[in-house]
Amino acid sequence: MNITAEDIxxxxxxxxxxxGGYREVSRETQPTVAELKEDMKILHAMGIRILRTYNVQLPHASNVVKAIKELKEADPDFEMYVMLxxxxxxKNAWTDQEPDHEVESEQNAGEIERAANLAREYPDIIxxxxxxxEAMVKWAxxxxxxxxxxxxxxxxxxxxxxKGELPEDLWITCSDDFASWGGGDPEYHTEDLNALIKAxxxxxxxxxxxxxxxxxxxxWGVPEEEEGLSDLEKxxxxxxxxxxFAQGQFQAVSDYVSSLGVDKPIHIGETGWASVSDGHYGPKGSRATDEYKQGRYHELMREWTEAEGISCFYFEAFSEKWKDPHNKKGSENHFGLLTVDGKAKYPLxxxxxxxxxKGLGRNNKPITKTYKGNKDSLMLEVQVPPTRREQTIPH
Structure with missing residues (x-):
């Protein structure tokens, strides 16, 4: 039986x-197929069956697909699919020249060709x-x-x-911010977006x-009527x-799509919660960041989306150090449900x-709990969100 995107x-x-399987501070060090297979086994044990990758400019995605293929060949019960x-x-993105947002990069055609070739080569996986x-959102x-x-x-x-040049049941989408899909500022409500939603x-x-x-x-802040609650209740x-808040953004996109007379599935391509931050979201900022809150968010998102028949490509599997290479405590490095060295954070x-x-691990280390599994130690780092009076609402 051929499993399709519509089925999963x-x-x-x-x-x-x-x-992303990157383990070092630079993507120049690509994870090996053996390392990717290690990760695939961990994710499979967690019940993960669909992975999302981000580009085919680097060998990572094609090696992920190769790793899955080899695991399937070794074990017919191994099942994993890819959103490529x-x-x-x-034009001029990531260069020392001014980005030209009205013209596309010369690299795009080659990227699309590589993606199409890979999808054609692995129709049973991709x-x-x-x-x-996040290619249309203005803050990028x-x-x-x-x-x-x-x-x-x-x-x-x-x-x-x-034309039969790609599998007819391959689903095509774009993964972008809720605002880019019409769920926010009306400046995004263009005829091209409307045509894209239909396409x-x-x-x-x-x-x-x-x-x-x-x-x-x-x-986020603790409202006045909740100030008498316990810290954990707050x-x-x-x-x-x-x-x-996330449900409201989902609904806003759904409402915009419906306003066009379009009836189409909507799924969550990304959402997540970092466990470390020395910036805006840490102790001196919004106090949003720790493993307890990450665990609650993961649990709440999974419960809601699975009850509603929404796929949620939760961000992300493993923390990656390359995202903010000059700041070890930068939040972008800490969205993983597992640490870089394979420790299971509180959500897991x-x-x-x-x-x-059991029997699985990363870098030859078994999967153990962060904080040595001591919840009291974890909770010492958990901060209560600021009260509304304490908040400085930026404009």
């Missing part, structure tokens, strides 16, 4: 995650192809493009499907209440509001207790 997206039996990302940029990652100032660029490549890939097979949207604890923190209530402690990681 929104199906709680096919849990999804965003994955093709990276899209504007079920989704995503054109761009170093590389964002106009929606017509994404639309052009989505149409190109859809045409390839019609994709489903909408893949991102939502990050974590970042909004700093940038849009009205939902924290848990704040996490419930964080979930509601119960899985360690269940023994699902």
């Amino acid at each position: 997206l929104g199906n709680p039996e096919y849990r999804a995650i965003s994955y 990302g093709a990276w899209i940029d504007c 079920k989704i192809l995503a054109v761009g990652n 100032a170093s590389y964002y493009v106009q929606p017509w660029v994404i639309l052009k490549w989505v149409n190109h890939l859809q045409e390839m499907k019609k 994709v097979d489903y909408v893949s949207m991102h939502t990050y209440p974590y970042h909004n604890t700093h940038y849009n923190p009205e939902f 924290i848990d209530n704040a996490m419930e509001r964080a979930l509601a 402690w119960d899985l360690v207790d269940q023994g699902i990681f």
Whole structure:
């Protein structure tokens, strides 16, 4: 039986995650196929069945697919699928020249060709192809493009499907911020976006209440009527509001798509919560960052999305050091549910207790709990969100 994107997206039996296997401070050190297979076994044990990758400029994604293929050959019961990302940029992105957001990068055509070739080569593994990652949102100032660029490549890939040059059941999307999909500022409501919504097979949207604890923190601070609660109640209530914030962004995208007369699946391409931050989200900022809150957010998101038939490519599987190489405590380095050296953070402690990681590990180390499994030690670092009076709401 050929399993398709339609079968797995929104199906709680096919849990999804965003994955980068990088273990060093630079992507120049590519993870080996053997290391990727180590990670695949860990994720499979966690119940993950769909991985999201981000580009085919580097060998990482093709090696991930190769690792899955080899694991399937060794064990017919091993099941894993891929949402393959093709990276899209504007002209002069990541150079010392001014980015030109009205013109696309000369690299995009080659990236789309590589992605299409890989999807054609591994139709039993690659079920989704995503054109761009946060490539339309205006705050991606170093590389964002106009929606017509994404639309052009989505149409190109859809045409390839019609001609039989790609599997007809390969789903094509773009993975972008909720605002880029019409769920925020009306400046994004363009004819090109509307055409894109009609062209994709489903909408893949991102939502990050974590970042909004700093940038849009009205939902986060402890309201006056909750000031008499225990610290844990204040924290848990704040996490419930964080979930509601994400649900509101999802609903806003859904409303915009519906307003166009379009009935199309919407799934979450990214959402997550960092466990370490020395910046905006740490002790001197929004106090949003620790493993307890990460665990609650992961639990709340999984419960909601699985009950509603929404796939959630939770960000992310393992923490990666290259994201913010000059600042070890930068939050971007700490979104993983597992640390770089393979320790299970608080969201996964119960899985360690269940023994699902027995015989598995990363870098030849078994999977153990952070904080040596001592919740009291963990909770010493957990801070209560600021009261509304303490908050300085940025404008």
